[in-house]
Amino acid sequence: MTPVTSTERERVRADLVRARSARSAREGLIKGILVLAALLSIATTTAIVFTLLQQTLSFFGTVSPWDYFTGTKWTPLLAGDQQSFGVLPLLWGTFYLTGIGLLVAIPCGLLAAIYLSEFAKPRVRKAVKPILELLAGMPTIIFGYFALTFVTPTILRGLLGIPVKQFNGLSAGLVLGILVIPTIASVSEDAMRSVPSSLREGAYGLGAGRLQVALRVVFPAALSGIVAALILGASRAVGETVIILIAGGQEPSMTLNPTQSFQSMASFIAATARGDIPQNTLKYETIFVVGFTLFCVTLLLNGVSAKVVGRFRQVYE
Amino acid sequence: MTIKKGLISIATALVLAAGVSACGGSSGSTSAESLSGSIRVDGSSTVFPFAQAAAESFNQDQANVKIAVGESGTGGGFAKFCAGETDISDASREIKPEEAALCKKNGITYQSVQVANDGIAIAANPALGVDCLTTAQLKQIWNKGSSINSLSQIDPKLSTTKLSLFGPGTDSGTFDFFTEKVNGEKGATREKYAASEDDNTLVTGVEGDKGGFGYFGYSYAAAAGDKITIVGVNNGKGCIKPSVATVQDGSYAPLSRPLFMYVSEKAISRPEVKAFLAKTTDGSVSIAGSAKLVPVTDAQLAAAKTQLATAEKNAK
Numbered sequence: 001m002t003p004v005t006s007t008e009r010e011r012v013r014a015d016l017v018r019a020r021s022a023r024s025a026r027e028g029l030i031k032g033i034l035v036l037a038a039l040l041s042i043a044t045t046t047a048i049v050f051t052l053l054q055q056t057l058s059f060f061g062t063v064s065p066w067d068y069f070t071g072t073k074w075t076p077l078l079a080g081d082q083q084s085f086g087v088l089p090l091l092w093g094t095f096y097l098t099g100i101g102l103l104v105a106i107p108c109g110l111l112a113a114i115y116l117s118e119f120a121k122p123r124v125r126k127a128v129k130p131i132l133e134l135l136a137g138m139p140t141i142i143f144g145y146f147a148l149t150f151v152t153p154t155i156l157r158g159l160l161g162i163p164v165k166q167f168n169g170l171s172a173g174l175v176l177g178i179l180v181i182p183t184i185a186s187v188s189e190d191a192m193r194s195v196p197s198s199l200r201e202g203a204y205g206l207g208a209g210r211l212q213v214a215l216r217v218v219f220p221a222a223l224s225g226i227v228a229a230l231i232l233g234a235s236r237a238v239g240e241t242v243i244i245l246i247a248g249g250q251e252p253s254m255t256l257n258p259t260q261s262f263q264s265m266a267s268f269i270a271a272t273a274r275g276d277i278p279q280n281t282l283k284y285e286t287i288f289v290v291g292f293t294l295f296c297v298t299l300l301l302n303g304v305s306a307k308v309v310g311r312f313r314q315v316y317e
Numbered sequence: 318m319t320i321k322k323g324l325i326s327i328a329t330a331l332v333l334a335a336g337v338s339a340c341g342g343s344s345g346s347t348s349a350e351s352l353s354g355s356i357r358v359d360g361s362s363t364v365f366p367f368a369q370a371a372a373e374s375f376n377q378d379q380a381n382v383k384i385a386v387g388e389s390g391t392g393g394g395f396a397k398f399c400a401g402e403t404d405i406s407d408a409s410r411e412i413k414p415e416e417a418a419l420c421k422k423n424g425i426t427y428q429s430v431q432v433a434n435d436g437i438a439i440a441a442n443p444a445l446g447v448d449c450l451t452t453a454q455l456k457q458i459w460n461k462g463s464s465i466n467s468l469s470q471i472d473p474k475l476s477t478t479k480l481s482l483f484g485p486g487t488d489s490g491t492f493d494f495f496t497e498k499v500n501g502e503k504g505a506t507r508e509k510y511a512a513s514e515d516d517n518t519l520v521t522g523v524e525g526d527k528g529g530f531g532y533f534g535y536s537y538a539a540a541a542g543d544k545i546t547i548v549g550v551n552n553g554k555g556c557i558k559p560s561v562a563t564v565q566d567g568s569y570a571p572l573s574r575p576l577f578m579y580v581s582e583k584a585i586s587r588p589e590v591k592a593f594l595a596k597t598t599d600g601s602v603s604i605a606g607s608a609k610l611v612p613v614t615d616a617q618l619a620a621a622k623t624q625l626a627t628a629e630k631n632a633k
Binding site: 079148250274277 | 392481504518525
């Protein structure tokens with residue numbers, strides 16, 4: 001062991017400083033990249049809103065917002081006096097089909113969540129949950145053809161004998177529900193599982209049964225997460241395009257009869273953008289106006305969801 | 318590891334070499350001059366199968382020419398064509414004045430070449446039991462403000478089943494053509510019917526609903542076979558059903574129409590575009606057959622060749 005000289009000590013110190021500054025440069029670079037990635041998503045959203053707004057404002061320069069939001073006839077692609085820009089049939093189609101979907105998805109999704117979180121053995125849960133989530137990752141065009149070529153002819157007409165049209169809201173709505181089940185089940189299950197087990201144990205200690213614990217203790221405790229799951233599911237259904245495009249018909253209507261054809265906002269956009277509308281015309285702008293409306297509806301749903309989550313959240317320490 | 322990698326790369330190289338030599342062999346043996354470059358085609362979805370078949374046939378001889386065929390519809394195709402984005406525009410109608418004005422504004426000059434014929438078929442679900450309708454009856458069903466819900470409303474002898482109507486999207490050439498010929502005013506239509514740009518969707522609808530009734534391209538109706546009934550049209554000269562012969566000679570009136578390829582005179586100065594159009598026009602009869610369209614007659618072919626010659630002469 002030779003004593004450390006002061007020059008050696010200084011050299012070591014200098015090395016350390018150099019290493020540190022190299023590291024901080026590297027970290028700065030990484031941080032920069034991360035910030036850039038975050039900004040990119042913000043920039044994209046801003047650009048989308050800007051594009052939508054530009055065409056929307058131009059559209060409202062010709063059509064009055066009052067006519068748009070209160071009109072009950074949606075025939076923007078027709079010529080002359082037949083042209084009408086009442087968006088209500090599209091809003092109706094969107095919410096009506098979402099409603100049918102949620103009627104299926106909420107009970108199925110919640111029951112599945114309760115089962116997975118409170119009743120299933122860990123081994124079963126481990127096997128079932130990924131399968132459930134696989135369903136969520138399935139391309140929706142498959143669901144669309146499932147609705148058109150199986151649900152409509154085999155289930156609705158064959159098994160149940162309902163005289164539905166070839167393209168009908170019932171089939172599209174039901175399959176929309178199936179699409180949303182995994183979202184609702186998976187997110188609610190996460191919420192219920194994150195309820196501390198001390199609550200369950202307390203309830204068991206008071207002599208509660210398993211079902212009582214699930215329904216009266218865990219479910220209310222996880223309510224904020226569950227409501228968020230439902231809104232997330234609804235949001236997904238509202239924006240869903242392909243299923244309704246393929247199986248729901250492309251006929252804007254405001255009927256309560258689910259055997260008829262419907263058109264939703266998203267499916268109108270897809271159908272119309274696929275067609276051969278001349279650009280920079282009023283017809284072309286309808287795509288953007290409906291897109292903007294859809295954007296606002298989804299934004300509203302997400303906002304409500306954030307509010308709800310904040311309001312019902314119970315913090316356990 | 319490295320040995321394995323080496324083997325793989327050798328194998329890949331061999332496969333590639335085999336592929337290249339095979340391609341080279343076939344293109345070299347059939348054509349004296351090997352062309353390259355790319356051709357952009359877009360437009361009518363009715364002409365789309367024709368353009369695609371033409372591209373495939375051309376690529377058998379000229380494998381190095383890339384041909385991109387789109388189907389934005391006639392209107393969408395012209396929008397791109399007149400913006401100078403495409404070389405050839407497929408059309409199921411003639412160019413509209415406003416589209417022509419856009420082309421002129423952008424300095425795009427062009428010629429139209431008739432490549433095939435198409436008929437619009439009136440299709441009904443077999444359960445409706447309808448065999449023939451007059452143009453006036455069709456107008457009753459489809460005209461602006463129509464509230465016809467069953468065929469018995471236009472003829473008491475016909476079915477009382479509630480109709481489920483299907484028609485093409487409002488910006489397709491088929492829609493323009495049908496409304497002009499049947500309803501007497503381009504774009505005038507009843508509002509309550511299911512509209513789709515996808516002809517297969519329309520076939521599915523007519524086939525799937527007991528009251529299914531609609532109109533779309535003859536090629537799609539013919540391909541559907543027995544699952545739908547093709548209804549004859551009586552335009553004052555008796556009931557005529559669409560067929561190759563009746564569409565070609567126009568006796569299936571008023572619902573047969575010519576199909577075009579519009580070519581820009583600037584594009585035709587490129588050898589690959591010139592060769593593609595020459596071959597497509599020469600072979601249009603067999604291409605139309607494979608694309609399930611109705612081929613041109615001799616007279617129509619001669620006219621097409623004249624147009625093409627004019628375009629080549631004006632090429633710049």
